[in-house]
Amino acid sequence: MIEVEDVYFTYPNGVEALRGVSLTIKNGDFVAIMGENGAGKTTLVKHFNGLLKSASGSVLIDGVDTRKVSVATLARKVGFVFQNPDNQLFSETVEQEIAFALKNFGFKERVTKRRVTWALNLLGLAQYRKTSPFMLSGGERKRVALASVLAWNPKILILDEPTIGQDYHQKEKLRQFILQMKTQRKTTIIVTHDVEFVAECNPRVLLMREGRIVADGEAQNVLTNPEILIKASIVPPQIAQIFIQLSDLGLPKDVIDVYEAREKLLKVSERSK
């Protein structure tokens, strides 16, 4: 469980990135943090693994104050995948990259091997086992960074912009994986601009603006509210845009799923016949 209580944070250059954030994320929650560039999304999640420590207010991970433990200790529990994979990758081969943290955490050789293979397969990287991460495409490097964190099976997973450079199949795999996390009562937090991905997953959405949380609710409700979205520089998903435009025809506004869209449209069409 993550408990954030009235957190403020100012960078050394004077930018006030967080201005009083409070929230609770329970085990098994799937949360998408959205909002305009510079809203404080990445700053907030960096508090969850102790990379940043709040100036005032507190962040508790399973009851432990992040200011009282090291990042290394927290890392076992909280896995963090950065927006830009190049900030994270350094090994000579993909396999070594994924094994690195496992070795550091003291996993046995045999377990390390098994987990590396598992992560490679999960993210469709098996053919690159012996390849240098820097020979791979942007989307593939992103998946290597993800694999290296998933391998140690953290209880809380934080993904900063996980869908960048990923095609539809890869996104679908990611979605399935997150749902699996949820059934194991593990927490996934994504920071994302990808409204269509969020529309397909329908997680809890936290909308941020200027260092504060301005909306907190189900994707289906938050992403279909144009007044709130425009403040956070978010464009509604396409299906929502269609339904917002057609609301005068007696259609509901809160539709983001394409199959639900079909049902609602057929209903209205039957009625008007």
Next chain:
Amino acid sequence: MRKKLALKQVGTISMAVIETKNLTYTYPGRTEPSIKDVSIKIEKGEFTLITGPSGCGKTTLCRCFNGLIPHFYQGELKGEITAAGLKVVEHQISELARHVGLVFQNPENQLFALSVEKDVAFGLENLGVPREKMRKRVEWALKLTGIDDLRERAPHELSGGQQQRVAIASVLAMQPKVMVLDEPTSFLDPLGAKKIFEVIYELNRKLGVTIALVEHRLDLTARYADHIIVMDNGKVVLDGEPRETLSSEEARLIGVGIPKATRLYQILQKDGRIRLGNTIPLCSDEMASMLREALKSQ
């Protein structure tokens, strides 16, 4: 597909700004080519979208357009590339850069100056553009990308999204004939991304700049395209008009992220109970007005 292209090439005077013929390229240290036997044409003034699964060779193809391949990346190249009338293999990157501007996927690979303004001016300085003209161009590019208030800031201190704007501005300022953009807005918020795509579209329509845009997010971009190239595993698998191409069964199977408006159209057409027009929609506005008509006429 290739046969069709070959037919098109015979008999018509080519206006292609970028053309590749049987292009195959292998990075050093790799055994398998990253692009295989690629023959494409991008016509003058066209807005072309290049898409396909992660690792399909899109970025590699873009690197051929401005000579990064083969001049910077070594490796093995077979076939021909022509850009803005120049054979890429025979001309320096610096010369090609006057005509073909490339915006990279990762802005950090592109930015290096101490201030945003200097970064945007850098290319123009290198071309020897007179001072006054340079100042005007820099102003124009900064305004258009919405970063004129960041001009004094150091690029490495900016957020990913802001850096992407700087990278775009620095290429824009050069006013190249062809702009090649490799997922140029991946770090931007949706509204920011939408604005950048509108700017790119305006450059295309008003100034006639030829655009080659690499994107996965077709929801945001398909509406602007005249032409779509879909790659898979190093090869060009689809090449044609956007509405037909995106609604094809092949596109869906490859895993192209078909816009949700297009997907809804397909699903309703398959159902058949709501009678929709024949023009396949690529964005929500098109789909909404089509639905409005269909529901009213019932």
